[in-house]
Amino acid sequence: xxxxxxxxxxxxxxxxxxxxxxxxxxxxxxxxxxxxxxxxxxxxxxxxxxxxxxxxxxxxxxxxxxxxxxxxxxxxxxxxxxxxxxxxxxxxxxxxxxxxxxxxxxxxxxxxxxxxxxxxxxxxxxxxxxxxxxxxxxxxxxxxxxxxx
Amino acid sequence: xxxxxxxxxxxxxxxxxxxxxxxxxxxxxxxxxxxxxxxxxxxxxxxxxxxxxxxxxxxxxxxxxxxxxxxxxxxxxxxxxxxxxxxxxxxxxxxxxxxxxxxxxxxxxxxxxxxxxxxxxxxxxxxxxxxxxxxxxxxxxxxxxxxxx
Numbered sequence: 155x156x157x158x159x160x161x162x163x164x165x166x167x168x169x170x171x172x173x174x175x176x177x178x179x180x181x182x183x184x185x186x187x188x189x190x191x192x193x194x195x196x197x198x199x200x201x202x203x204x205x206x207x208x209x210x211x212x213x214x215x216x217x218x219x220x221x222x223x224x225x226x227x228x229x230x231x232x233x234x235x236x237x238x239x240x241x242x243x244x245x246x247x248x249x250x251x252x253x254x255x256x257x258x259x260x261x262x263x264x265x266x267x268x269x270x271x272x273x274x275x276x277x278x279x280x281x282x283x284x285x286x287x288x289x290x291x292x293x294x295x296x297x298x299x300x301x302x303x
Numbered sequence: 304x305x306x307x308x309x310x311x312x313x314x315x316x317x318x319x320x321x322x323x324x325x326x327x328x329x330x331x332x333x334x335x336x337x338x339x340x341x342x343x344x345x346x347x348x349x350x351x352x353x354x355x356x357x358x359x360x361x362x363x364x365x366x367x368x369x370x371x372x373x374x375x376x377x378x379x380x381x382x383x384x385x386x387x388x389x390x391x392x393x394x395x396x397x398x399x400x401x402x403x404x405x406x407x408x409x410x411x412x413x414x415x416x417x418x419x420x421x422x423x424x425x426x427x428x429x430x431x432x433x434x435x436x437x438x439x440x441x442x443x444x445x446x447x448x449x450x451x452x
Binding site: 225226243 | 351355356357358363366367370371374375376377390391392393394395396398399400419420422423
């Protein structure tokens with residue numbers, strides 16, 4: 155299948171590449187990319203263990219990198235593609251960033267922010283989910299199965 | 304008045320020193336210190352404007368610094384003193400850190416995490432509030448009054 159450039163699937167595949175990099179580094183595989191005007195301006199993956207820092211989620215690192223790239227701290231004209239539903243911390247950060255749109259792949263029924271409620275986000279932020287969810291779920295399942303074995 | 308060392312007031316005064324440093328740097332005055340075995344192991348103040356980063360709240364920087372000091376990412380034996388009630392993002396981060404106790408000075412009726420609910424925190428985290436609240440409120444009021452003038 156040929157992916158048309160600029161599709162949600164195209165950008166989510168890039169976020170999945172980041173997630174796979176996490177797994178290679180023995181981190182829970184979660185990746186994120188920030189897109190502005192159809193360009194990836196930031197990419198990051200979970201680095202909690204490497205940085206020994208519970209705040210080093212892919213989304214947090216991507217928000218910081220995107221703001222650094224843009225030279226402004228608000229991301230209202232950006233979309234973030236994340237391979238897993240954001241947690242409460244990351245939803246709070248995406249709210250502060252006034253992110254334009256959040257697209258995530260797999261739901262996180264245990265730690266996802268929607269357990270608390272969608273009002274954690276900025277009122278103007280759009281959300282979309284399910285893009286490449288199967289691939290992200292498989293990546294997570296494989297990672298945790300290996301951890302348990 | 305002489306403050307007995309190791310009191311909540313003593314450590315909150317240290318967090319207030321950090322908040323005052325924020326104000327000097329034209330940042331919203333919020334400060335935090337992390338205490339472990341009656342020692343301050345991390346101190347930080349809001350650096351959102353300086354770092355051009357919406358995630359650079361005092362608490363987030365203090366969590367990262369404390370974990371760095373301890374060489375472990377969990378802070379279950381630590382207390383964090385914060386001059387303002389944490390927001391949702393910071394509550395989420397403090398949850399991830401399994402922080403032992405959170406003590407804050409002033410409530411934040413607009414953006415504080417308790418608007419959402421206390422269940423944002425780790426179930427073992429204790430909370431206490433109101434220590435030096437007046438001093439923190441005055442610091443914030445003075446800052447915003449200056450901004451408007």
